[in-house]
Amino acid sequence: MAERAARARLVADRLRTAAVDVVALGWVDNAGIARVKAVPVGGLEHAAARGVGAAPCFDVFLVDDSITESRVGSGPVGDLRLRPDLDRLVPLAAQPGWAWAPADRHTQDDTPHPGCQRRFARRMESAARERGLTLLAGVEVEWVVALAGPPEEPPRYPTHGPAYGLQRLADLSDYLRDVLRALEHQGLTVLQIHPEYAPGQFEVSVAAEGPVAAADTAVLVRHTVRAVSIRHGLRASFAPAVEPDGVGNGAHLHLSLWRGERNLGHGGPGPHGLTEEAQAFFAGVLAALPELLVLGTPSPAGYLRLVPSRWAGAYQCWGLENREAALRLVTGSAGERSSAANAEIKCFDATANPYLVVGGVIAAGLAGIDQGLRLPPETTVDPAALPPGSVPRLPTDLPQAIAAFERSAVLREALGEPLYEAVLAVRRAEQELFAGREPEEIIAATRWRY
Incomplete structure (x- = not known):
């Protein structure tokens, strides 16, 4: 965790030099919709070390943003953490001031979320x-x-x-x-x-x-x-x-x-x-x-x-x-x-x-x-x-x-x-x-x- 935070500080310094102010943390749900949360560059260190909150119910969102049910999550209870992959973080050429990174999803105990699609591909x-x-x-x-x-x-x-x-x-x-x-x-x-x-x-x-x-x-x-x-x-x-x-x-x-x-x-x-x-x-x-x-x-x-x-x-x-x-x-x-x-x-x-x-x-x-x-x-x-x-x-x-x-x-x-x-x-x-x-x-x- 300390290593992730230290690396994120270095990345954040480079982003500031490149006039980037905000980092979008993206993931794709099971309906194929790309979802996002964003943090200011100053929050990248915390996001890399601790993650950014995102509800488990996104695993059962539909294309029209309605929500169905499964064991993974469907309601308002619970939380996951989005953690950016700093290796894939990139300033967005068509959105000045912004960068993007794909996020892996973890539990609050920092274990991989079993519903994380990116983790499945990596496995x-x-x-x-x-x-x-x-x-x-x-x-x-x-x-x-x-x-x-x-x-x-x-x-x-x-x-x-x-x-x-x-x-x-x-x-x-x-x-x-x-x-x-x-x-x-x-x-x-x-x-x-x-x-x-x-x-x-x-x-x-x-x-x-x-x-x-x-x-x-x-x-x-x-x-x-x-x-x-x-x-x-x-x-x-x-x-x-x-x-x-x-x-x-x-x-x-x-x-x-x-x-x-x-x-x-x-x-x-x-x-x-x-x-x-x-x-x-x-x-x-x-x-x-x-x-x-x-x-x-x-x-x-x-x-x-x-x-x-x-x-x-x-x-x-x-x-x-x-x-x-x-x-x-x-x-x-x-x-x-x-x-x-x-x-x-x-x-x-x-x-x-x-x-x-x-x-x-x-x-x-x-x-x-x-x-x-x-x-x-x-x-x-x-x-x-x-x-x-x-x-x-x-x-x-x-x-x-x-x-x-x-x-x-x-x-x-x-x-x-x-x-x-x-x-x-x-x-x-x-x-x-x-x-x-x-x-x-x-x-x-x-x-x-x-």
Whole structure:
């Protein structure tokens, strides 16, 4: 504790030199909403040593800020402590005077809170490391940008250029440049930033890093995009469904498996160079995708996006560079395959808590190794073009995903009972919240919440 306080004093001195006055301590709840408490720079030492109070009921908040119940907490009784991760603290380029740090949640006795999603991701990362395995991960962030206006109004777009069109860059070049600058000023390596398919839609990809760090970065990227958008008189939506019948926003997870300096996705005897371990890992992920949707596509809104022929990964299959498969194998170009080979999980979206996503995927992959799984036959064509039943569909609604989650001993054990029960309680409550609503109503209720 004294060591944390001493380090926080040094960090606070650097923040003052950089004209930072306030530090936002962020965490993501089980509904996928990024929550925050903030302290002045002078309070960072106490926050690092003792934490900042936050009620346990945030574990059972819903997207509309109503509260359900579980053993983790639901009412006004009890307290937890938010403790910032000083290694990830960063001044916010689009919010002068502010810094941000992801927070771990502890009890008042300074023991880890069993419902802390970031701790869960760290436990799963450590479980892989204990086997001599490391992982690199990255989340592609898609968003739709619209003109600022009342939230109840349909979005009005600042650009009407074609999908992937150069015209969109001309229309919003200053805005996109500022997004790029802000991300890079915050220490992130941007790989790509470009227009996407839907009206007003863009995507940014950043360099891969460890799973917990990648989840931190996913939160930071979305917050940065939102802040830059506001400064340009715009608003950003990361929701999976923004317009009825639109393709919506995904949050594709890229993942590679390593043993020492070797990328296990390259140079092996398995399909397209997978080693036996990598094939078993990704087979475990593919087999668990129905239950993983409770973590990665947790909102009823996500199932308005997860439909065939939208490159959303609606089918439980895999294929080399197959963008309609839920699991897309990426070997990379000639000359870079030993470092670039990875798998992309396409069926997830940004209503997910990214810490639950990376932790759950690692748990499923390690179970695949333990069980010696092998990938099923590859799907080399558009699965939607095959005869019905040729390739299994992933759950088409949240109740189906919940049923799969309830059958998953692997995820229940990995999450631990308190976190498992809180996740399940939130999913059931949100399903009830949106039961019977038309797609337009679901979209309107979630469009600006993410």
